[in-house]
Amino acid sequence: MKFFRGLPKPSKEFKDYCGKYKLNYTQEKCKKALQDLMLGTNQVALEKKHGSKIMGCFNKGDLERFLKN
Numbered sequence: 308m309k310f311f312r313g314l315p316k317p318s319k320e321f322k323d324y325c326g327k328y329k330l331n332y333t334q335e336k337c338k339k340a341l342q343d344l345m346l347g348t349n350q351v352a353l354e355k356k357h358g359s360k361i362m363g364c365f366n367k368g369d370l371e372r373f374l375k376n
Contacts, residue, residue, distance in 0.1 A: 332360060337364035340356075340365075
């Protein structure tokens with residue numbers, strides 16, 4: 308996720324070591340999920356819409372600020 312946030316060292320490491328793999332959760336998909344989270348969507352609805360591993364797109368701060376139970 309640090310790569311998706313544009314941090315330079317994680318971005319280089321990601322490209323070097325993970326560039327050959329096909330990703331199911333892309334930067335664009337995580338951005339859309341974050342928008343939904345910010346609009347008040349709960350965890351169950353997020354997982355139903357974006358997939359069961361979508362919560363890995365968010366950091367602790369995102370979840371504390373925006374996640375509604």
